Amino acid sequence: MTETFTFSPDEVKPTRETVFENQGIPPGITVSGPVDSICEQALAMLARTAAPAGITGEISAAEFEQVYQGEGRNDPNTPVGGIFERADHLALFTVTIGERPAEEIARLFDENEFALASMLDAAASAAADNAAKLAERRYGDVLRGDGWGAPDGGVLRYSPGYCGWHVSGQRKLFDYLGPEEIGVTLTNRFLMQPLKSVSGIIIAAHRDVHKFAASFPFCRECETRECRERIRALFAE
Numbered sequence: 001m002t003e004t005f006t007f008s009p010d011e012v013k014p015t016r017e018t019v020f021e022n023q024g025i026p027p028g029i030t031v032s033g034p035v036d037s038i039c040e041q042a043l044a045m046l047a048r049t050a051a052p053a054g055i056t057g058e059i060s061a062a063e064f065e066q067v068y069q070g071e072g073r074n075d076p077n078t079p080v081g082g083i084f085e086r087a088d089h090l091a092l093f094t095v096t097i098g099e100r101p102a103e104e105i106a107r108l109f110d111e112n113e114f115a116l117a118s119m120l121d122a123a124a125s126a127a128a129d130n131a132a133k134l135a136e137r138r139y140g141d142v143l144r145g146d147g148w149g150a151p152d153g154g155v156l157r158y159s160p161g162y163c164g165w166h167v168s169g170q171r172k173l174f175d176y177l178g179p180e181e182i183g184v185t186l187t188n189r190f191l192m193q194p195l196k197s198v199s200g201i202i203i204a205a206h207r208d209v210h211k212f213a214a215s216f217p218f219c220r221e222c223e224t225r226e227c228r229e230r231i232r233a234l235f236a237e
């Protein structure tokens with residue numbers, strides 16, 4: 001089943017700490033008054049311009065295998081490749097915060113308002129990520145409402161372009177899901193338009209299924225090691 005939905009700008013509003021972190025300012029660092037005020041301005045602009053929307057579509061493991069193969073450019077071993085066949089439920093997703101934040105960012109850069117432009121860019125990226133988190137939570141809530149998951153079910157999302165799933169995998173994901181319905185399209189270079197959009201697969205499985213060692217060859221290049229925090233959070237729920 002395919003579903004579309006919207007969120008309010010307030011629901012995807014990032015914390016100041018996340019915006020600063022996206023700007024390369026580590027947590028715990030006190031920022032100056034002017035930087036703080038630019039962040040406030042950026043968050044206010046984001047609240048005026050964001051129009052968050054999403055789409056999810058359930059998919060069987062056999063169908064997802066075809067989507068996941070993409071253009072045949074994935075790494076041979078990946079977290080998703082080792083997890084999806086053991087999932088209880090799978091859903092493709094795309095979320096976006098709409099075109100207007102990106103238009104504002106471009107306008108600010110054109111007008112040499114570099115500090116505000118890059119703060120808005122950081123805030124918009126964080127908001128798109130929050131929309132993806134909400135879509136993940138929403139799908140998990142629907143499954144739990146139907147009796148799935150207790151007591152050890154875990155729901156996590158994974159995206160093309162990360163962790164060995166080649167970005168060209170976007171093509172088949174788009175062909176299957178049809179995010180054009182919420183205004184998201186794909187360029188020839190597999191970039192989503194609007195740019196502040198996130199797509200991927202939401203995997204619902206026993207929590208243990210999501211556990212993996214960060215020892216894939218591509219992990220050597222990884223700066224965030226974000227999977228560690230996500231898996232930790234899953235077991236803290």
Ligand code: SF4
Pocket residue numbers: 079162163214215216218219222223224225226227228
């Ligand atoms: S360490 Fe980085 S690249 Fe490796 S699985 Fe985790 S998030 Fe992906």
